[in-house]
Amino acid sequence: MGWIVGKKELEIVNLVGEHLEKIGETLLSLKNLLDAYLSAHTEHIDQLAEEVRKYEHEADIVRRKVERIMYGGAFLPNFRGDLLGIIEAADKVANKAEYVADVLEIEKPYVPYPLHAELRALLGVSIEAFEALKEAIKYLFEDLNRVAEFIEKTETKEHEVDGIERSLLRKIFAITDISHGQKMHLKDLVRSIADIADRAEDCSDRVQIVSLKRRV
Structure with a gap:
């Protein structure tokens, strides 16, 4: 797997992949929740919101396992800190998804x-931004030459x-038959969903830096 050779390092790479899959499942559950919410299928809202929280919690468990192994001596110290920073930044995507579910x-x-x-x-494009980030992190371990491609895609999706x-905010504040409080409530929802892509891009910035370091 590229420049990863040690057994403990390979275990971490696999766990990082599992962590990213759990974040992806968190986002898919949020998509299902939003679809049900907008379709007025209120009988499923509590169950779907709990599913978002379940996957976010599972992502946290995997993240903490990675951290324990890393602090046990996997990877050189300079890369260890960089990788932990990437994992923590990716985890913020799941945290924001959970916040939206709570809203x-x-x-x-x-x-x-x-x-x-x-x-x-x-939400759909925000999820696409995360999926591009996931590929960038995967290629950080497998093929450094492909990392930039997916960092650029993450940035494109965030844009x-x-x-x-x-567009949504303009439409919200142009509506005349809802209160200002309702408009501010909608503004928070819209910005929180958009934050998912922002956090994916923030993580991709870290991936880009680590990728450049790996080339030195």
């Missing part, structure tokens, strides 16, 4: 129907999310 389940913001499709698109976010 939907507990606060129950009113989302006017004309915003539904664009809100779904906002796309920015555009959808601005």
Whole structure:
């Protein structure tokens, strides 16, 4: 697997992959929750929100296991810190997904129907940003020559999310038949979903730095 040769290092690489899969499952569960919420299938909201929290918790468990093994001496100290930074930054994606799930389940913001499709698109592209990040991290261990390709894709998706976010905010504040409080509630929901892509891009910045270090 590229420059990874030690048994303990290989175990960590596999766990990093498992951690990223758990984050991906957290995001997929959030997508299912948002779809149900916008479709007014309220009988499933509690169950779907709990599923988001379950996968986020499982991601935390894997992250902590990686940290224990890393502090046990896997990898050289300079790379150890860099990799831990990547894992912690990726974990913030799952944390934000859990926050959005809490907003939907507990606060129950009113989302006017004309915003539904664009809100779904906002989350969909945010998930695509994370999927690109996941590939960048995978190639950090397998093929450094391909890392930049997926870092660029992460950035492209995050930029796309920015555009959808601005469009939604303009529409929200142009609506005349909902209160200012409802508009602020929607603003928080939109920005929190967009934060998923922002956090993916923040993590990709770390991946890029580590990739450059690996080449030296």
